[in-house]
Amino acid sequence: MVASERISGEYDLAIVGGGIVGLATAVRMLARDDRTRLVVLEAEADVGRHQSGHNSGVLHSGVYYRPGSLKATTCRTGKAMMEAFCAEHGVPTDICGKVVVATSAGELEALDRIEGRAVANGVECERIDSDRLRALEPAVAGIAALHVPVTGIVDYRQVCFAMRAVIERAGGRVITRARVDRIQLANDELRIGFGHGELRAARMVNCAGLHSDRILRLAGGSPSAKIIPFRGEYYDLVPSSHSLCRNLIYPVPDPAFPFLGVHFTRMIGGGVECGPNAVLALAREGYRWRDLSPRDLAETLAFGGFRKLAWRHWRMGWGEVWRSASKAAFVTALQRLIPAIRASDLQPGRSGVRAQAVSPAGDLIDDFVIDRTPHAIHVLNAPSPAATASLAIGEHVVDQLGQCQDDTDYD
Ligand SMILES: Cc1cc2nc3c(=O)[nH]c(=O)nc-3n(C[C@H](O)[C@H](O)[C@H](O)COP(=O)(O)OP(=O)(O)OC[C@H]3O[C@@H](n4cnc5c(N)ncnc54)[C@H](O)[C@@H]3O)c2cc1C
Incomplete structure (x- = not known):
């Protein structure tokens, strides 16, 4: 169903965003x-078509997240739900395990902290020494690692197609080419407009990813944070170098930064991706440097939160931009984990744009954020591992819809 026909109708629930x-x-x-x-x-x-189709395809186990946070709880339950969904609907998964690698003594304390979080989050994992690491990933140079056997891989785009089929079989409608551009609350219902189409819905859930803050604003709310698009760029290992990575290889992440650092990811459809970096995208769907939206860029630069963030992390930011421009710099970053890797092992790969909520104080908001306006729930911040956690996030949102029969408590 596409919105080129004039579409109207009356619904109990409208969901904005088919990610x-x-x-x-x-x-x-x-x-x-x-x-x-x-x-x-x-x-x-x-x-x-956006984040859900441009990610690393990892079924995250929930190692990194603050115990008790929405990320930690929904990642664990969501992963189990996702595995069950994939098994039921014929989407292939591979629970291949991953290693988080300390490459120097200076990283051991951070590795301890990650292990502590994994244990607190109830994630099966084991501390291993360099010999065990070499047996699992022969090309990796590390002095110790955390082995997480329950981490897996999947193609989330395929998951999206399977979910669409389930929705349509159950009587739901998916309308594509329907960009929501107006929302009005009148007579206790929402009028949601998209181009020539308009429909009425008793409730709405905003899952618009890179545009979630704008939809929240259209619904009359004022978002507590702004979405800043950060592009992640990848290289692929050339086929003759696939043996450098057997499964999933991660560095110990920097606790000040929610992105996980450049890593190696075996993809379920074949091949190995290396990356991503994290550079400011010049458009919300800015998959390349030349994708520039004057409106998106002007909004980002005018936002005080972004300027504070850029000021605080300018050194790291320039390092990421440098890695985007220089393959040699990217290779150097990857050599921390796999010293034998050379530029000739890599060919340019895909990119993805993360929707990252940034607070007016300039903080990258780590946890998932769910907001409300009358008759609507807004998933404002759903960065990684939201693909893994999606079914648990959905369950959480549906609970909230159920708990708020009387919309007066939304105000
Ligand atoms: C580089 C990268 C790697 C990642 N790796 C992983 C990983 O390995 N594992 C993991 O669990 N997570 C990963 N993530 C995170 C994960 O991909 C996202 O958290 C998840 O896909 C978010 O889904 P979403 O539905 O919120 O957003 P999206 O997939 O972006 O969907 C939002 C949808 O809303 C639509 N939309 C926007 N505005 C409107 C409008 N006005 N009207 C109608 N529709 C609209 C968009 O077209 C889009 O389809 C990664 C993300 C990136 C970018």
Whole structure:
């Protein structure tokens, strides 16, 4: 169903955004009550075109996240739900395990902290020495590592297609090429407009990813944070060098920065990706340097939170830009984990743009953020591991919709 036809209608629930979080929310809603008149409105020609189709494809186990945070709880339960969903709907997964590698004595304390978090989050893992590490990943130079056997890989784009099929079989509608551009609350219902189309819905869930703050604003709210797009660029190992990485190899992350550092990821469809870095994207869908939106860039630069963040992390920021411009610098970063890697082992790969909420104080908001306006719930910040956690996030959102029958408590 596309929005070129004039579309109208009346729904119990409209979900804005056909990425994995919006689709998973629809799946969970229909699982709870299949009489729900539900519609998903997606701006693009198909589902899963942005973050959900441009990620590393890792089924995260929940090692890194602050115990008790929404990330920690939904990642664990969401991963189990995702594995069950994939098994039921024929989407291949591979629980291949990963290693988080300390390459110097200076990283051992941080590795201890990660291990402590993994244990607190109930994630199966084991501290291993360099011999065990070499047996698992012969090309990696590390003095110690955390082995997490329960981490896996999947193709989240395929998951999105499977979710769309489940929604449509259960009577839900997915309308593509429907970019929501107006939302009005009138007579106790929302009028949601997209180009020539308009429909009415009793409730709305905003899962618009890179545009979640704008949808929140259209719904009359004032977002507590702004979405800043950060591009992650990858190289691929050339086929003759695939043996350098057997599964998933990560560095010990910098606690000041939520991105996980350049790593090696075996993809479920074949091949190994190396990266990503993290550079400011010049458009919300800025997959290349030449993708520039004057509106998006002007909004980013005018936002005080971004300027504070840039001031605080300018050194790291320039390092990331340098790695984007210089393959040699990218190779040097990768050599920390695999010293034998050479520029000739790498060919340019894909990129993805992360929707990262930044507070007015200039902090990268780490946890998932869910906000409300009358008759609506907004998934404002859903960065990694939100693909893994999507079904649990959906469940959480559906709970919140159920708890708030009386919308007066949204105000
Ligand atoms: C480089 C990278 C690597 C990652 N690796 C992993 C990983 O390995 N594992 C993991 O769990 N997570 C990973 N993530 C995070 C994960 O991909 C995201 O958290 C997740 O896909 C977010 O899903 P979403 O549905 O919120 O957003 P999206 O997939 O971006 O979906 C939002 C949708 O809303 C639509 N939309 C926007 N505005 C409108 C509008 N006005 N009207 C209608 N529709 C609209 C968009 O077109 C889009 O389809 C990674 C992310 C990136 C960028």
